[in-house]
Amino acid sequence: xxxxxxxxxxxxxxxxxxxxxxxxxxxxxxxxxxxxxxxxxxxxxxxxxxxxxxxxxxxxxxxxxxxxxxxxxxxxxxxxxxxxxxxxxxxxxxxxxxxxxxxxxxxxxxxxxxxxxxxxxxxxxxxxxxxxxxxxxxxxxxxxxxx
Amino acid sequence: xxxxxxxxxxxxxxxxxxxxxxxxxxxxxxxxxxxxxxxxxxxxxxxxxxxxxxxxxxxxxxxxxxxxxxxxxxxxxxxxxxxxxxxxxxxxxxxxxxxxxxxxxxxxxxxxxxxxxxxxxxxxxxxxxxxxxxxxxxxxxxxxxxx
Numbered sequence: 001x002x003x004x005x006x007x008x009x010x011x012x013x014x015x016x017x018x019x020x021x022x023x024x025x026x027x028x029x030x031x032x033x034x035x036x037x038x039x040x041x042x043x044x045x046x047x048x049x050x051x052x053x054x055x056x057x058x059x060x061x062x063x064x065x066x067x068x069x070x071x072x073x074x075x076x077x078x079x080x081x082x083x084x085x086x087x088x089x090x091x092x093x094x095x096x097x098x099x100x101x102x103x104x105x106x107x108x109x110x111x112x113x114x115x116x117x118x119x120x121x122x123x124x125x126x127x128x129x130x131x132x133x134x135x136x137x138x139x140x141x142x143x144x145x146x147x
Numbered sequence: 148x149x150x151x152x153x154x155x156x157x158x159x160x161x162x163x164x165x166x167x168x169x170x171x172x173x174x175x176x177x178x179x180x181x182x183x184x185x186x187x188x189x190x191x192x193x194x195x196x197x198x199x200x201x202x203x204x205x206x207x208x209x210x211x212x213x214x215x216x217x218x219x220x221x222x223x224x225x226x227x228x229x230x231x232x233x234x235x236x237x238x239x240x241x242x243x244x245x246x247x248x249x250x251x252x253x254x255x256x257x258x259x260x261x262x263x264x265x266x267x268x269x270x271x272x273x274x275x276x277x278x279x280x281x282x283x284x285x286x287x288x289x290x291x292x293x294x
Contacts, residue, residue, distance in 0.1 A: 053229075053240050132267075137283070
C-alpha cells in the first residue's frame with residue numbers, strides 16, 4: 001500500500017481544512033471560493049443529492065452557481081468527519097446536518113435534514129482539491145438514533 | 148498530477164472488471180466473492196442507500212451478509228459507467244438501474260428504482276480493491292429523461 005506521505009497527521013488536517021472551506025463557501029454563497037476548491041480537470045465529479053453526476057470542472061462550477069442561486073439560507077453542522085489517505089488521494093466522509101430557510105421559514109427553523117457526503121480530494125502542488133463529491137440524503141434507520 | 152500508471156487503458160479495464168464482479172457477487176448473493184473484492188483495511192467504507200457509513204472491512208462484510216439475507220432477488224443494469232484514475236486510486240461512478248423482486252412480486256416485475264454509486268478502488272499487489280462505496284437513490288429530475 002502506498003505511503004500516505006511524509007506526515008499523515010498534517011495531510012489529514014489539510015484535508016479537513018479544505019473540507020471546512022468547502023462548507024464555508026457553500027454557506028456564504030461564495031462561488032469564487034467554491035470554484036477554487038475543485039480540481040480543474042475534466043474528470044472532476046459532483047453528485048448533488050438525488051441527482052445524476054455533474055462531470056468536468058466547468059460543469060461542476062455552473063452547477064454550484066445554480067445551487068447557490070436557489071439557496072436563500074443554508075448552514076451545516078458536520079458530524080462524523082472521517083479522513084482516509086492513500087498516497088496523494090484522500091477520502092472524507094461526513095454527516096451534513098442541514099439548517100435551511102426559505103422565504104416562509106426563518107433561518108431559526110431547523111430543517112432537520114441530514115445528508116451523507118463522500119468527498120475525494122487529490123493533492124496538487126497548490127494543495128488538496130476536490131475531485132469527487134457524492135452527497136445524498138440519510139433516511140432515519142437503526143444506525144441513527146441521535147435526533 | 149501523478150501519472151495514472153504505465154497503462155491507463157488497462158487500469159480502466161481492470162477497474163471495470165472488478166466493478167462488474169462486485170455487482171455479480173451482489174446479484175448472486177455470493178458473500179465470499181463480495182468479501183474478496185473489498186480492501187481489507189480499517190478505513191474501508193460502505194454507504195448503503197439512505198444509511199450511515201459502515202466503516203472497516205469486517206463491519207462492511209457483515210453489512211453485506213445482512214443485505215444479502217434480505218434480498219430475495221436483485222439484478223442491475225449499469226449505465227453511465229465512468230472511471231477516473233490518479234496514481235493507484237480509481238474512482239468510478241455508475242447508474243444502477245435496479246430490478247428487484249420479493250415473495251409477492253415475481254422477478255419479472257421491474258422495480259424501476261435507480262441509484263447512483265460512487266466507488267473508489269485502490270490498486271494492491273492482488274489487484275484493485277474497493278476502498279469506498281457510496282450508493283444513493285436518484286430522484287427523477289431534469290438531468291434524467293431516459294426512462
